[in-house]
Amino acid sequence: MTEKITREVFDHMVALAALELSEDDAVYLLKELNSQLQAIEELAAIPLDESVELAAHGVPYTPEISSAVREDIPTPFANPEEIVAGAPETKDGFFVVPDIPTEDLT
Amino acid sequence: MELADLKAHELAALVASRQVSAVEVLEATLARIEAVDGSPGKLEPDADALSQTDKVHAFITPTVERARAQAEAVDKKIAAGEIPGPLTGVPFTVKDIFTVKGTPSTAASKILSNFVAPYSATPVARMEDAGGVMLGKVNLDEFTYGSSNESSAFQPHPRNPWNPSRVTGGSSGGSAAAVAAGEGALSLGTDTAGSVRQPAAFCGVVGLKPTYGRVSRYGLIAFGSSLDCPGPVARDVRDVAMMLNVIAGRDERDHTAVTVPVPDYTAGLEEGVKGLRIGLSPDFFKISFFDHQTGEIEEQPLPDEIKAAVERAADLLSDIGARIVENIPMPHTKYGIPTYFVISRVESASNLHRYDGVKYGYRSDGKVVDLNQMYRRSRGEGFGKQPKLRILMGMYVSAAQYSEQYYQRALKVRSLIRSDFERAYDPQGDHRLDALLTPTTPTPAFPIGDVYGDSVLMQYADQLTVTANHAGIPGISLPGGLDSEGLPLGIQLLGSDFSEATLLRIGRAYEMATENDPWRQQKPQVLANL
Numbered sequence: 001m002t003e004k005i006t007r008e009v010f011d012h013m014v015a016l017a018a019l020e021l022s023e024d025d026a027v028y029l030l031k032e033l034n035s036q037l038q039a040i041e042e043l044a045a046i047p048l049d050e051s052v053e054l055a056a057h058g059v060p061y062t063p064e065i066s067s068a069v070r071e072d073i074p075t076p077f078a079n080p081e082e083i084v085a086g087a088p089e090t091k092d093g094f095f096v097v098p099d100i101p102t103e104d105l106t
Numbered sequence: 107m108e109l110a111d112l113k114a115h116e117l118a119a120l121v122a123s124r125q126v127s128a129v130e131v132l133e134a135t136l137a138r139i140e141a142v143d144g145s146p147g148k149l150e151p152d153a154d155a156l157s158q159t160d161k162v163h164a165f166i167t168p169t170v171e172r173a174r175a176q177a178e179a180v181d182k183k184i185a186a187g188e189i190p191g192p193l194t195g196v197p198f199t200v201k202d203i204f205t206v207k208g209t210p211s212t213a214a215s216k217i218l219s220n221f222v223a224p225y226s227a228t229p230v231a232r233m234e235d236a237g238g239v240m241l242g243k244v245n246l247d248e249f250t251y252g253s254s255n256e257s258s259a260f261q262p263h264p265r266n267p268w269n270p271s272r273v274t275g276g277s278s279g280g281s282a283a284a285v286a287a288g289e290g291a292l293s294l295g296t297d298t299a300g301s302v303r304q305p306a307a308f309c310g311v312v313g314l315k316p317t318y319g320r321v322s323r324y325g326l327i328a329f330g331s332s333l334d335c336p337g338p339v340a341r342d343v344r345d346v347a348m349m350l351n352v353i354a355g356r357d358e359r360d361h362t363a364v365t366v367p368v369p370d371y372t373a374g375l376e377e378g379v380k381g382l383r384i385g386l387s388p389d390f391f392k393i394s395f396f397d398h399q400t401g402e403i404e405e406q407p408l409p410d411e412i413k414a415a416v417e418r419a420a421d422l423l424s425d426i427g428a429r430i431v432e433n434i435p436m437p438h439t440k441y442g443i444p445t446y447f448v449i450s451r452v453e454s455a456s457n458l459h460r461y462d463g464v465k466y467g468y469r470s471d472g473k474v475v476d477l478n479q480m481y482r483r484s485r486g487e488g489f490g491k492q493p494k495l496r497i498l499m500g501m502y503v504s505a506a507q508y509s510e511q512y513y514q515r516a517l518k519v520r521s522l523i524r525s526d527f528e529r530a531y532d533p534q535g536d537h538r539l540d541a542l543l544t545p546t547t548p549t550p551a552f553p554i555g556d557v558y559g560d561s562v563l564m565q566y567a568d569q570l571t572v573t574a575n576h577a578g579i580p581g582i583s584l585p586g587g588l589d590s591e592g593l594p595l596g597i598q599l600l601g602s603d604f605s606e607a608t609l610l611r612i613g614r615a616y617e618m619a620t621e622n623d624p625w626r627q628q629k630p631q632v633l634a635n636l
Binding site for chain 2: 028
């Protein structure tokens with residue numbers, strides 16, 4: 001089986017996806033990706049003429065069944081502390097993160 | 107019969123008429139959970155938990171005290187002469203992909219393992235407002251990405267109550283297993299490719315995937331946003347109808363929840379099938395799967411027992427007045443899985459970018475040099491293999507240079523899949539169907555460990571259910587008998603947009619036609635020695 005997704009392409013995607021992988025995981029994932037891609041290749045054989053439209057979803061959203069756009073009125077969450085409490089690290093209601101990498105442009 | 111085994115509509119009637127209290131129903135159900143469930147799923151299970159191979163393990167987080175408070179509140183209302191709603195005193199479970207205020211809402215993933223939801227999902231809130239008693243959060247495949255529940259980060263994963271060496275199916279495996287084992291009469295699941303219907307078929311219960319937009323997705327942790335449908339899992343058709351009455355309808359918090367009026371789905375249930383046109387399609391009686399050796403798609407007929415269950419259902423429905431229409435062409439059915447491999451991956455990749463270890467969820471506690479490394483490490487440690495696979499596949503097939511070839515193409519094939527159904531149901535067309543009758547799954551519940559790890563083969567378990575998600579149409583899986591090994595077989599009805607009432611009516615007619623069948627008296631293995 002030809003490996004359509006090479007290790008180089010794979011490593012590039014892993015970096016873009018912000019994932020740190022063990023070597024075992026990388027080997028498994030690359031194998032499964034190529035295997036899935038082979039299954040997907042079946043789509044290439046389907047004849048599609050110009051008239052076939054893209055379907056972003058199945059059920060057509062006609063005005064008759066869609067909610068009217070509501071007024072843009074902000075409603076504050078009753079207990080924002082509860083939301084902030086879920087964060088791994090906070091200080092004075094702010095999220096705390098490690099150093100943000102910066103580039104000196106001067 | 108024990109309270110834990112009664113149907114939801116029976117329990118609601120008993121509680122509302124003060125023949126039993128909501129607390130009594132709850133305690134009976136908790137006793138059942140104690141007897142059959144074993145240890146709930148954990149990130150780091152001990153050896154004892156993993157050795158309980160005869161238990162169901164439906165739960166991640168039982169919420170016993172919360173449930174007791176709810177049951178007491180229901181009883182108090184009844185004492186004051188008020189009936190809270192149609193689910194009065196009915197214990198139910200929630201797939202842990204929904205937020206429920208104040209409970210861990212984990213998506214069965216390490217990355218959300220410490221997330222306590224600050225709000226409740228709309229369908230859950232509606233069930234609680236209707237008098238339902240929420241028992242806890244049940245297990246699933248991580249982020250719903252699987253068809254067996256083996257991929258949950260919370261182990262032990264659920265086991266099939268009919269034979270604990272078999273999978274429950276998935277991803278709503280905890281839901282289907284809990285309902286089958288008497289651990290709550292109802293469960294709220296989700297269906298993105300068959301995730302309500304396939305485990306319902308494997309566990310011998312009823313599962314409905316409503317039309318896309320029929321039920322609000324507010325509070326549902328997103329997977330494939332154009333495919334995800336919350337749906338009921340129950341022991342009979344009436345219970346599914348009753349639950350759908352409660353959860354369906356518009357929601358100002360989800361603009362995709364449609365304004366189509368919600369009928370009373372329980373009203374016409376027993377009107378029969380006289381005059382209804384029910385189709386059979388040869389395209390649903392074969393399976394195709396990807397052969398790693400040859401790199402080709404192989405086609406095989408379905409196992410005889412599955413075919414026979416559907417044919418018998420057709421005969422019974424014909425006997426009571428339905429018109430069975432054979433040879434309905436559904437030529438794009440076989441493209442359901444390859445199309446799904448593209449669309450669902452693009453949508454899940456997009457939905458998974460939000461988990462960053464900053465605002466909520468897991469953050470790696472290792473030492474990092476900067477924010478970027480923190481992202482990479484938290485996501486690397488927090489996501490299991492299946493979410494990683496979906497992120498990477500979704501990125502690849504939607505990348506600028508490949509989008510035309512894969513993603514745009516898949517969206518067009520989706521149109522073709524939808525047009526198969528439109529032709530079948532067109533009231534002016536050749537077939538004019540009210541429903542299509544098919545098997546739910548290509549096989550009964552497979553042995554634990556047999557398929558897990560092969561992400562392609564696992565996906566093909568959904569091939570008879572996934573086209574309904576592409577098309578947005580409703581589908582229901584009904585118990586259709588047991589195979590020679592005593593495993594449940596599922597039959598499926600697929601309808602046109604918003605035709606849930608018709609599917610439920612056909613389903614109820616089938617239930618009535620088979621109510622004296624010997625298999626209806628069989629109980630799941632885990633209940634045998636109680």
